[in-house]
Amino acid sequence: MMMATRPRSPQDKAPRMTPFKAPLDDIYFILNHVVGADRVEGFDQSFSREISEHFAAFAEGEIAPTDEIGDQVGATLIKGRVKLPEAFQPMFRAYVEQGWTGLMLPEDYGGQGVDGVTGGVVHEVLMGANHAFQMLVSLAVGHNRVFQHFGTEAQRRKFLPLLAEGRFLGTMALTEPGAGSDLGRIRTRAVAEAGGYRITGEKIFISGGDQNLSEGVLHLVLARTGEMETGVKGLSLFACPSVHADGSRNAVRVTRIEEKMGLHAQPTCQLAFDGADAELVGAEGQGLKAMFELMNHARVDVALQGVAHAARAHDVATRYAAERVQGRDREGPVSIDQHGDVRRMLDEIDKVAMGARAMTHLTLVTLETGEDAWLVELLTHLIKWYATEEAQRAVETGMQVLGGYGYLREYRLEQTYRDLRIASIYEGASGIHAMGVASRLLRLENGAAMEAFVRFVKSVEGGPRLATSLATWEQARAHLETGVDPGPVATPFIRLTARVLEQALWARMAAVADNHPDPARIRRVAALVTRQAARVEADLAEILAA
DSSP: OOOOOOOOOTTOOSOOOOOOOOOHHHHHHHHHHTSOGGGSTTOOHHHHHHHHHHHHHHIIIIITHHHHHHHHHOOEEETTEEEOOTTHHHHHHHHHHTTGGGTTSOGGGTSOOOOHHHHHHHHHHHHHHOHHHHHHHSTHHHHHHHHHHHSOHHHHHHHHHHHHTTSEEEEEEOOBTTBSSOGGGOOOEEEEETTEEEEEEEEEEEETSSOSSSSEEEEEEEEEOSOGGGGGGGEEEEEEESBOTTSOBOSEEEEEEOOOSSOTTSOEEEEEEEEEEEEEESSTTOHHHHHHHHHHHHHHHHHHHHHHHHHHHHHHHHHHHHHOEEEEETTEEEEGGGSHHHHHHHHHHHHHHHHHHHHHHHHHHHHHHTSOHHHHHHHHHHHHHHHHHHHHHHHHHHHHHTTHHHHSSTTOHHHHHHHHGGGGTSSSOHHHHHHIIIIIHHHGGGTHHHHHHHHHHHTSOOHHHHHHHHHHHHHHHHHHTTTOOSGGGHHHHHHHHHHHHHHHHHHHHHHTGGGSSOHHHHHHHHHHHHHTTTHHHHHHHHHHHO
């Protein structure tokens, strides 16, 4: 078996890793010219760009170098505590000292109060630099939303400064053995006692369940206060710190760290709660409603993970293809990015990275403005599905561009793929989001989310091709509304929906391409999307044939 690679000289022994570079020009092109981020209160283009440039320099110089170390060393469980690689310690201290832990938390509680759009940019850059580390430090924003909407002022003053100062990092403790997507099967129980509650039970797949970077961990735990037969109505949400105010340990312990395909420096823990002290957040029975505040934020973050990895794959593959010489033209040897099929692959990756970013930023901006809750309801499912599923294909394509080197560690696209693979599974597997669109949202409030989607697509000047694609989507929607079983066709329907949105946003990008540093690149990829537009007909045929 042979792999097509360039020959290696005796001096050519050092890994040719491509340094991480934050794609700020692409990000702000979309925010400023495609999705209208200036509509968000508190968003200032110049100030946002300045913050992001400061963070990008830190991420490129200090965070990104720890990514490969984290993958190779991983997290270890020693005497019941999780130990992360030594290189993470000074990096985390610098992250805290520069105030990044409290970037989006309110100033009244020790944060900096930066708008959510700028925070989304920072999170995308962080994901591209070190996905495993991002998962450790990113949940403070979701915790803040929960405490703002459901917590008491005393709880906000108790817990938010700990998160803003980086003294505590957060988790989202939902999943149990036998209770993943079906939260009604949760058995972990919370019992009221004088002054609080005690939680007993087991949680699995808890990202960052323990680590030795911060002083403690703040677990937001979904636990049962009602009887089993009450299902999700008997669930409540609790704040359960790993450490008491006096420094003693709460009754929460790690029983194992999962051995995973990727994200080796992200300790995915199994936790045992042995009568742990906790505080009720909100009212009893309100747990699922409160948890969705956290989950919706997490799903936007996961979509940005897909964006970040697709963008990284495009950067690595593009730089490699520009240097890799293979074949000749009339003027002599040429780099492989001059080959038509390689150019196609690079543009396919770019289509996903930029398209998924535009979709996710549209969701984020619409969420922050509060302008169209039903559109957000649909987009949250759509971006989680598209950005994670398509980014996997994009990274695979990047590996193909590199040939044999794509299969090796040297350029680290194989790590990118391994780290990304979980994104289409956690925070709701792809099939669950597909069913959410094809079943629940199709019927909810007479299809209000669907009508919001139609309004948005019609607001885009996309020409006859976009109009035809939307009409095709309408046929699929009408077929589902006849009462057919959505299960077999949910995935082709969400794929069709994503194709229509992709076309609409690329039409916008093409219209404003002169605002990008490389207008020809934007127009070339937009033309690729237009050429592929007829694929909606295949999706419709699959739906009608089921």
